[in-house]
Amino acid sequence: MVKARHSRFDCTPGCSVEAAIGLIDGKWKSIILWHLLSGTLRFNEIRRHMQNCTPRMLTNQLREMEEDGLITRKVYAQVPPKVEYSLSDLGRTMEPILRALKTWGDENIGLYGKPVGHDPRDTA
């Protein structure tokens, strides 16, 4: 999340857009949510989906999303530990956003993270 953006969100009609984004930016959140759309996952299962995310970061992002009520965390009192993450009802309501992002990305983003037509290969 890019800092606290506003303390209140009644300023202008655009603010709820920003507020919504505020919950899903952060370097890994959108990806985590995306993967959780397909079902419950354990901590290390998520890690394996995102090879270069350190456990510290993953914990961070998961905790923040849990606080925001987007995901739920279920701990099994076992050894070795087992913790399952899944979308909450609220989290599931984000599906349209995630899908819109995915669709747009698939259509408009090249393999290098820039919109097509602005492909760095052109100048590199």
Added chain:
Amino acid sequence: MVKARHSRFDCTPGCSVEAAIGLIDGKWKSIILWHLLSGTLRFNEIRRHMQNCTPRMLTNQLREMEEDGLITRKVYAQVPPKVEYSLSDLGRTMEPILRALKTWGDENIGLYGKPVGHDPRDTA
């Protein structure tokens, strides 16, 4: 934007989601885009919509989005200067995303930037 996230986006199916977000995070981008949906705006018109955005930040965000091809910048050789910003065709394709975010935000975000049901007034 939260740093360069990946250099390539063919890693996992979730990456295009992240790539798409990468283009619209940054503290003011989503709001700017939202306002531009209603039509072309001049620099200071945008500023007036976002009272606590410094000119430096605004220039920053506008330049980045211009580089990403989301908006176009039209300079009129006049004095006093006149510069108009508007959505590019690519930018306009983001409308579904922006609307999804707006809808979700309106339905789920309280006045304090947290999802409803997690309202800080409960504890404050």
Added chain:
DNA sequence: CATGACAGTATCCTTTTCGACACTATGTGC
């Protein structure tokens, strides 16, 4: 002559985010 509007720049500084790396506890399998 001073002021204001316009669209920015320049410089400095603080805050936030992210990454590397090491480390925890416990039970199972070898």
Added chain:
DNA sequence: GCACATAGTGTCGAAAAGGATACTGTCATG
């Protein structure tokens, strides 16, 4: 008795993002 898997935590430091403030040049207006 050693390593491995699980789900993390702790500390440190670098990099990036963002904020505050002052400044630019030109023309029109008062």
